[in-house]
Amino acid sequence: MSLGGTGLRDWLVQRYTAVFLGIYTLFMVGFVLIRPEVTYEDWLGLFASPFMQISTLFALVCIAFHAWVGLWTVLTDYVKPPFLRYLLEGVIIFTLFGYVIWGIFVLWG
Amino acid sequence: MQTKRPRNINPLSISLPIGALVSITHRLSGILVFLLIPLFLWGLQISLISPEGFNVIRDYLQSPLYKCIAILAAAGLIFHLLAGIRHLLMDLHIGESLKAGRFSARLVILLSLILLILFVYKLGRVAL
Numbered sequence A: 001m002s003l004g005g006t007g008l009r010d011w012l013v014q015r016y017t018a019v020f021l022g023i024y025t026l027f028m029v030g031f032v033l034i035r036p037e038v039t040y041e042d043w044l045g046l047f048a049s050p051f052m053q054i055s056t057l058f059a060l061v062c063i064a065f066h067a068w069v070g071l072w073t074v075l076t077d078y079v080k081p082p083f084l085r086y087l088l089e090g091v092i093i094f095t096l097f098g099y100v101i102w103g104i105f106v107l108w109g
Numbered sequence B: 001m002q003t004k005r006p007r008n009i010n011p012l013s014i015s016l017p018i019g020a021l022v023s024i025t026h027r028l029s030g031i032l033v034f035l036l037i038p039l040f041l042w043g044l045q046i047s048l049i050s051p052e053g054f055n056v057i058r059d060y061l062q063s064p065l066y067k068c069i070a071i072l073a074a075a076g077l078i079f080h081l082l083a084g085i086r087h088l089l090m091d092l093h094i095g096e097s098l099k100a101g102r103f104s105a106r107l108v109i110l111l112s113l114i115l116l117i118l119f120v121y122k123l124g125r126v127a128l
Helices: A008-033 A040-048 A050-078 A082-108 B018-049 B051-060 B064-091 B098-126
Strands: none
Touching: A008 A050, A008 B064, A040 A050, A040 B018, A040 B051, A050 A082, A050 B018, A082 B018, B018 B051, B018 B064, B018 B098, B064 B098
C-alpha cells in the first residue's frame, strides 16, 4: 500500500512535500505578523490572488501526500490486524481526497 | 517468534532518550495536525465567505474553548514543523552524531515552547 515499490519514493515525497508545506506555513505566519491587524480585505485579497489560490491548492495536495506517507507508516507500525489496517488506510485516503476537493470549493467556490 | 527474553510492554515504565521522545512526539503531533485539518478548512471557508463570516471566526477565537483548540493546533503545528526541520537537516547529514542529535532534540523542545508562548501571547491580544 506504499506509494512506491522500494519506499524511496515515499521517502522523497515525504521530504519534498515537507519543504513546500514549511515554506507555505512560514509565508502565512509572516503575512499575519507583518501587519498589526489582519482585516477581511487583507484576508480576501490574499486568497483572491491566483498565485495564492494555486499555492494553497498545491499545499493541500502536499498535505494529502505527506499525511498519507506519515499515517501509512504509523498504521504499519501500530495496527497489526490486516483488515483493520486496510480499513483505516481506506478511510484516510478518502478523507484526504475529500479535503482536496473541499479546498477547491473553498478557494474557487 | 517465541523467545524467553523478558518483555516490558508498559511504555510509561521506560525512560525514553530525548531523541526518542522528540521522535514519538513528532508522530503524535502529525496525527494531531491531521485530525485538525477539517477545522483549518472550515475556518478558512467561513472567514472568506463574507466580512460577517470573518468576524464569526474572530469572535470564536475569543471564546475559551476555541482559544484552547487554537493553542493545541499551534502546539502541534509548531512542534511538527521544528522536529521536521531537524529531520531534514539530518537527511542532509547535518547534526547526525549522537551528541548533536541530543542537542538538537533539546533545541526543538525549547524553541517549540518559546514559539508557543509567543503564539499564546499574540492570541491573548485578539481578545483585547
